[in-house]
Structures are given as C-alpha cells and as structure tokens.
Amino acid sequence: MAGTTQELKDITIAFDVMGSDHGPEEVVRGAAQLSIEAPHIHALLVGDRELIDAALADTKHRAEQISVQHAPDFVGMDEKPGEALARKKNASVAVAAQLVADGEAQALVSAGNTGAGVLACARHFKLIPGVRRAALAAVYPTRGTRGEKQDPFSLILDVGATVEATAEDLVAFAVMGSAYARIISRNERPKVALLSNGVEPQKGPPRVVDAHAKLSSMEGIHFVGNVEGVEIPKGTVDVIVTDGFVGNVCLKMLEGVHETVMDLARYAYKEKLRWRAGLAMLSSGIQRIKDITDWEQYGGAPILGFDRIFIKAHGRSKARAITNAGKVAAKAVAHQLGTTIQEGLAK
Amino acid sequence: MAGTTQELKDITIAFDVMGSDHGPEEVVRGAAQLSIEAPHIHALLVGDRELIDAALADTKHRAEQISVQHAPDFVGMDEKPGEALARKKNASVAVAAQLVADGEAQALVSAGNTGAGVLACARHFKLIPGVRRAALAAVYPTRGTRGEKQDPFSLILDVGATVEATAEDLVAFAVMGSAYARIISRNERPKVALLSNGVEPQKGPPRVVDAHAKLSSMEGIHFVGNVEGVEIPKGTVDVIVTDGFVGNVCLKMLEGVHETVMDLARYAYKEKLRWRAGLAMLSSGIQRIKDITDWEQYGGAPILGFDRIFIKAHGRSKARAITNAGKVAAKAVAHQLGTTIQEGLAK
Numbered sequence: 001m002a003g004t005t006q007e008l009k010d011i012t013i014a015f016d017v018m019g020s021d022h023g024p025e026e027v028v029r030g031a032a033q034l035s036i037e038a039p040h041i042h043a044l045l046v047g048d049r050e051l052i053d054a055a056l057a058d059t060k061h062r063a064e065q066i067s068v069q070h071a072p073d074f075v076g077m078d079e080k081p082g083e084a085l086a087r088k089k090n091a092s093v094a095v096a097a098q099l100v101a102d103g104e105a106q107a108l109v110s111a112g113n114t115g116a117g118v119l120a121c122a123r124h125f126k127l128i129p130g131v132r133r134a135a136l137a138a139v140y141p142t143r144g145t146r147g148e149k150q151d152p153f154s155l156i157l158d159v160g161a162t163v164e165a166t167a168e169d170l171v172a173f174a175v176m177g178s179a180y181a182r183i184i185s186r187n188e189r190p191k192v193a194l195l196s197n198g199v200e201p202q203k204g205p206p207r208v209v210d211a212h213a214k215l216s217s218m219e220g221i222h223f224v225g226n227v228e229g230v231e232i233p234k235g236t237v238d239v240i241v242t243d244g245f246v247g248n249v250c251l252k253m254l255e256g257v258h259e260t261v262m263d264l265a266r267y268a269y270k271e272k273l274r275w276r277a278g279l280a281m282l283s284s285g286i287q288r289i290k291d292i293t294d295w296e297q298y299g300g301a302p303i304l305g306f307d308r309i310f311i312k313a314h315g316r317s318k319a320r321a322i323t324n325a326g327k328v329a330a331k332a333v334a335h336q337l338g339t340t341i342q343e344g345l346a347k
Numbered sequence: 348m349a350g351t352t353q354e355l356k357d358i359t360i361a362f363d364v365m366g367s368d369h370g371p372e373e374v375v376r377g378a379a380q381l382s383i384e385a386p387h388i389h390a391l392l393v394g395d396r397e398l399i400d401a402a403l404a405d406t407k408h409r410a411e412q413i414s415v416q417h418a419p420d421f422v423g424m425d426e427k428p429g430e431a432l433a434r435k436k437n438a439s440v441a442v443a444a445q446l447v448a449d450g451e452a453q454a455l456v457s458a459g460n461t462g463a464g465v466l467a468c469a470r471h472f473k474l475i476p477g478v479r480r481a482a483l484a485a486v487y488p489t490r491g492t493r494g495e496k497q498d499p500f501s502l503i504l505d506v507g508a509t510v511e512a513t514a515e516d517l518v519a520f521a522v523m524g525s526a527y528a529r530i531i532s533r534n535e536r537p538k539v540a541l542l543s544n545g546v547e548p549q550k551g552p553p554r555v556v557d558a559h560a561k562l563s564s565m566e567g568i569h570f571v572g573n574v575e576g577v578e579i580p581k582g583t584v585d586v587i588v589t590d591g592f593v594g595n596v597c598l599k600m601l602e603g604v605h606e607t608v609m610d611l612a613r614y615a616y617k618e619k620l621r622w623r624a625g626l627a628m629l630s631s632g633i634q635r636i637k638d639i640t641d642w643e644q645y646g647g648a649p650i651l652g653f654d655r656i657f658i659k660a661h662g663r664s665k666a667r668a669i670t671n672a673g674k675v676a677a678k679a680v681a682h683q684l685g686t687t688i689q690e691g692l693a694k
Contacts, residue, residue: 160544164552197507197595205511205592229599230606245552246593248544250600252576257604259577 011040011330014105015322017047018074018092019112021315024048025055027111030322032061037323039065041330044105046096048072071095074112077315081115085123093117097124100308107309107329109300111317117310118161118303125306128338130345134305135173136161136244136312137180138251142235146187154235155181156195158244159251161303165243167210170194171218174211175344176304177239178221183335184328189222190238195246196226207243220347300325307338358387358677361452362669364394365421365439366459368662371395372402374458377669379408384670386412388677391452393443395419418442421459424662428462432470440464444471447655454656454676456647458664464657465508465650472653475685477692481652482520483508483591483659484527485598489582493534501582502528503542505591506598508650512590514557517541518565521558522691523651524586525568530682531675536569537585542593543573554590567694647672654685 015031017024024047031043032055042065045052049070056066073088075081085091093110097120100108110117118136127134137157146154157177162169174192181190194212196204201212203226215223227237232250242250300311300321309332313325362378364371371394378390379402389412392399396417403413420435422428432438440457444467447455457464465483474481484504493501504524509516521539528537541559543551548559550573562570574584579597589597647658647668656679660672 163544195596197510197592197599208592229596229601230603232600233603234606242596245544245555246596249542249576249589249593249597252544253579253597253600254576256577256580259581 012042012105013326013329014044014096014108016093016096016110024051028055029319032059033323034326035062035065046071047092075116081119093120106333109311109325111313121310125308131172131305133162133169138301156240159247160244162244167207170211171214174241179340181238191224192239193224193227193237195242199226300328359389359452360673360676361391361443361455363440363443363457371398375402376666379406380670381673382409382412393418394439422463428466440467453680456658456672458660472655478519478652480509480516485648503587506594507591509591514554517558518561521588523688526687528585538571539586540571540574540584542589546573647675
C-alpha cells in the first residue's frame with residue numbers, strides 16, 4: 001500500500017446531512033452509528049442544526065465524536081446543480097466541501113444531488129497533479145469475488161462526471177480506479193480493463209485505442225486489456241474504465257435489469273400462490289440474481305481525481321449505507337488515496 | 348406503409364450457407380423449411396454444392412423453389428473479415444452479395460462472420476441516398492410489447508457497424524430503425540429514442556445533443572426524446588438509437604446478464620434438489636427473465652442503409668431461426684424497406 005497509514009483517530013469525516021431521499025434523520029442515524037462502531041472517527045454533521053439535534057436526541061451516539069455545522073440550505077434532487085448552487089451560497093454540500101478544503105475534515109460524505117456534489121468538489125477541491133478531469137466511480141456487485149476479503153464488488157468509472165473523455169483521461173481513470181480498489185477492496189493487484197467493442201487492442205474509437213497503447217506500457221497497474229460489455233455483470237475484472245457517457249448508460253442498464261428481475265419477483269409473490277413456495281425455495285437464487293443486478297446495495301461511490309476525498313452515498317441510502325460510506329471515506333484517508341493516485345500517475 | 352407491396356411470389360432470398368456455427372446443414376434445413384412454409388419465396392443457396400445437395404437429400408423441401416450456386420470458400424468466425432475476403436475472392440457471402448446486387452435475388456441472409464457480411468454489403472451494395480454510414484440493428488426481447496401483433500421485441504441500432512457516429516448518422520439510424528419497425532413489427536408509429544445519460548435534450552455528447560435537435564423537428568418519425576440505459580431492458584420504446592460503440596457494449600451486456608441468469612438456473616438444477624421443485628414452479632418466471640435477457644432468441648438482425656436487404660442471422664442460429672430470417676427478409680423486400688427509408692430521410 002502506498003504512503004504511510006495515518007492514525008485513524010486523527011480522521012474527521014464531514015457528512016452532508018441534507019437533501020437525501022430519506023431526509024436528515026437517516027444520515028444523522030448513520031453518523032451516530034459510526035460514532036459507536038468506529039470510536040476513532042470524528043463526524044462533522046453539516047446541515048440544519050435543529051433537525052440534526054432532534055435526530056441525535058433520538059439516536060444512540062458518542063457525543064464527543066460528533067460536532068455540528070449549521071447549513072440549512074440544500075440542493076434538491078430535481079434541481080439543476082449549477083443554478084441551485086449559484087442561488088444557495090450556503091447549501092450544505094458546498095459548506096461541507098469548504099470545511100474539507102479548509103482542513104476541518106479530511107473527507108466528505110453526501111447522499112444528496114450527485115451533480116451538486118461533483119460541482120462542489122470541482123469548486124472547493126484541487127485536481128491531483130496529472131489529473132485533467134475527475135471521475136465518478138460506481139461500485140456494483142458481481143458473481144466473482146476479489147481481494148483478501150473476497151469482496152464481491154467491481155468498480156466501473158467514469159459513470160457520469162466526464163461525459164467525453166480523452167485517452168489521457170481514460171489512463172488517469174484507470175490509475176485512480178486501481179488505487180481505489182487496492183485500498184478499499186484490499187486487492188493488492190486489481191485487474192484493470194478498458195471497456196470496448198472487442199478485445200483486440202485496435203478495437204474501439206481512437207480514444208480507447210490510444211488509451212490501450214498507453215496503459216500497456218505503464219508500470220504499477222495490472223492492465224489486462226479490453227473487455228466487452230458481456231464481462232460487466234460477470235465481474236471478471238476488478239476495475240472497468242470508460243467515459244462518463246458509456247459508463248452512465250451501462251450503470252443505468254444494470255439498474256433496469258434489476259428492476260425487471262425485482263418486478264417479476266414481486267409479481268410472483270402477489271399473483272401466483274404456487275410461485276410463492278417456489279420463490280421461498282429459490283430465495284437464495286433470486287437473491288443472487290438480485291445481488292448481481294442491484295448496484296444500489298452498496299452505499300458509496302467515490303468521486304476520484306481531487307486532492308480531497310468525496311464518497312457519494314446513494315440518494316436512497318439508509319443509515320447502514322451512510323455508516324459504511326463513512327468507514328470507506330476514513331479508510332481512503334488513512335491509506336492516503338490521493339498520494340497513491342499521484343504516485344501511480346507518475347509511473 | 349410506404350411504397351406498393353411487391354408480389355411475394357417474385358421474391359428470391361439468397362442464403363449464405365457457409366460459415367455458421369452449426370454448419371451448412373442447419374442453414375439448408377432452414378431454407379428447406381421455408382420452401383414448405385412459404386411457397387411464394389424462392390431460395391438461392393450459395394455455398395458448397397456437394398454439402399448443400401447432401402443436406403437437401405436428407406430434408407423435406409419443395410425442389411422447384413430452391414436453386415444452388417456453388418461457392419465452397421467462406422470466412423471463418425475467427426478470421427479478420429478484410430484479410431479473409433481479400434484472400435478468398437469467391438467466399439460464399441461475397442458471391443451471394445454479388446448475386447443480390449445483380450438482381451438474381453432481392454435479399455441476403457447469412458449466419459456467418461458478421462464483419463464479413465457488413466463488408467460484403469459495403470462492397471457490393473450501394474448506400475441509400477442520404478445515408479452516409481450503414482447500421483447493424485439488433486432485435487432483443489423486452490417486457491413491453493408493441494404493434495398489432497404484440498411484438499415483444501425492441502430494436503437497438505447501431506450495434507457495431509459504425510463505431511463513431513455523427514449527429515447526421517444518428518438521425519439516419521433513427522429513420523432506418525423506424526422504417527424497419529413499421530414494416531417488420533407492423534407497428535404503425537414506433538417510438539424512437541436516443542440513448543443518452545439523461546432525458547433532458549441538452550444531456551450527452553454534442554453528437555447526441557445535435558441529433559436530438561434535428562429529430563425533434565423531423566416529420567414522419569415518432570421521436571420521443573432521450574432515454575437512459577435503464578429503459579433498454581424494459582422496452583418502453585420501440586427503437587433505441589446510438590452509435591456502434593455504445594450499442595455493441597449494451598448488447599453484449601444484455602448477453603452477460605443472460606448468461607449470469609442462466610448459470611444460476613443451471614446451477615440450481617444441478618446442485619440443489621430443493622431448488623428443483625422451486626424452479627419447476629417458477630419456470631415461467633425464469634423463462635420471462637431469460638426472454639428479457641436473451642437477445643439471441645430472435646434469429647435475424649438487419650444491416651440497414653444499403654439499397655439491398657441483408658438479414659444477419661446469429662451464428663448459433665438453428666434451422667428455425669434461418670427460416671424466420673428468410674421470412675423477415677421477404678417481408679422487408681415486399682414492403683420496400685429501402686424506399687421507405689429513402690422517403691423517411693427526405694422528410
């Protein structure tokens with residue numbers, strides 16, 4: 001692992017409490033649980049103080065590990081990020097990002113508007129030297145497992161931060177994804193692949209062909225070449241690299257397949273009595289199908305490329321997912337993700 | 348329907364008999380079955396005469412509707428199309444395409460190397476006026492149904508013929524896909540959408556944004572705007588338009604999800620006795636999941652944009668799929684697909 005591991009007790013995670021689907025209470029509960037499970041992590045809750053205090057009063061937590069920054073404004077899920085942030089100077093995600101930039105916390109966790117999160121990072125954080133564009137990575141469940149903890153998740157990036165990526169951007173995404181997988185999945189040598197319309201090095205548009213050539217000659221990254229779409233659900237590689245347009249389409253497609261499978265299961269439970277017994281017997285099988293297609297089950301997705309760490313939790317995150325996102329953020333800080341990426345780009 | 352319907356008895360379909368996964372016998376059986384099911388369609392079998400005659404001898408067929416053109420060479424599935432066609436001047440797919448170009452047949456059906464098929468079309472056929480690049484369309488099963496025959500298939504194009512498409516190409520693909528859906532699915536007003544990373548008109552790379560603006564002001568096409576990847580498995584639209592790179596990734600992804608679901612089903616049958624009863628009860632449910640993810644179950648995919656019709660049957664096609672591909676080809680000829688596309692582009 002690159003860099004020296006920082007003392008975990010030094011770590012403060014800023015939580016953007018506002019604007020998630022389940023309201024501030026759920027995010028506060030997640031942070032409260034974190035204070036109990038991880039006594040070495042400090043939580044800085046950014047949002048409406050009254051709502052936060054009310055939620056804390058109802059939730060078991062270690063008060064000495066939790067502090068609050070009042071910021072009642074927030075960007076709604078359906079608002080246009082740019083306009084909303086211009087109108088709401090003190091939106092919780094912007095205030096939280098500023099606090100992280102100022103060193104009041106080392107990482108940011110938000111379950112709010114994704115675009116606003118990416119924009120807040122772009123405005124308050126600096127890009128890592130050698131990185132031209134940031135990438136939003138998605139963690140999704142696969143059939144294969146990886147790393148010393150048999151992690152059943154693969155990483156795909158970018159899924160929407162950089163709609164058009166150059167060959168250089170794709171190379172940077174590969175390095176960032178590899179560093180993240182090494183640190184978070186404890187996977188010493190993650191397999192990294194470029195998504196293309198064929199496995200041959202010359203397959204794909206010029207940006208992909210050029211990125212393939214560059215990655216093939218790079219050290220410190222386990223580049224296994226191109227993979228086709230068929231490999232995405234299988235999880236045969238640990239990190240899949242593509243531009244934000246293609247990555248977004250693929251991620252949404254996984255979501256669509258999942259919804260289809262779940263609709264069939266719900267239909268079976270409601271409509272077909274004889275199916276019910278079958279589904280009960282098949283539950284583990286159905287669950288596996290669900291796991292493979294349900295990218296939401298994993299709480300956090302990192303925004304990579306900035307000198308500060310931002311873990312974007314899904315808008316529908318429950319307390320459990322928020323707690324996990326906080327742990328992932330702390331792990332990324334402790335293992336100096338930014339330094340690891342910068343070293344990787346230098347190779 | 349545009350154009351006047353041609354007398355079906357005039358129609359001859361050229362079948363490239365060579366180079367499919369199951370060998371010439373399977374393609375010949377499909378054509379033989381067509382001669383019995385569709386007495387108005389003539390089949391011109393192009394391939395190794397000895398193999399064809401042997402297969403015909405074993406298969407019930409109407410001899411007066413079947414003729415043979417000897418062409419023993421063919422492009423293997425793993426061969427590079429360009430090199431192979433240069434080396435094998437008389438490869439069956441090239442001979443068949445030439446016969447269609449010469450008017451000996453009105454359409455071509457092949458289950459061989461897809462790249463070789465596209466290349467043979469490009470060399471022997473002319474692009475329809477107004478079409479700059481051809482598109483390979485894939486027909487895949489969805490949850491929704493459409494058209495007067497409740498067709499459960501959606502069309503996605505391009506899936507690999509044109510890796511990089513301009514806005515103009517995407518507009519042409521939309522018109523071609525709409526015309527094909529109208530004729531083959533008997534869907535008078537197919538919903539056509541652009542695949543993007545958001546539904547808003549300004550979402551996506553410039554080519555997609557520009558194509559959106561052009562399609563919005565076009566007549567004779569039912570353009571419903573952008574769809575995200577989540578809509579692909581659902582089949583909420585009838586024709587999804589994208590470039591060959593993204594389309595290929597999406598199609599292969601559907602294949603990967605299908606393989607995953609089928610592996611689980613096979614595993615259940617083999618390993619888990621208690622699952623077996625459950626699977627039996629759930630068979631219709633599993634079948635529906637399979638249908639939704641199995642894009643292979645539909646035999647033929649058209650290569651659109653040329654003045655002649657080419658239906659590419661899947662390499663793993665059995666006789667049944669070949670017969671269907673022949674019927675689809677005849678239908679496209681009878682309803683003058685090319686004229687319909689040309690008229691659509693003029694609007």
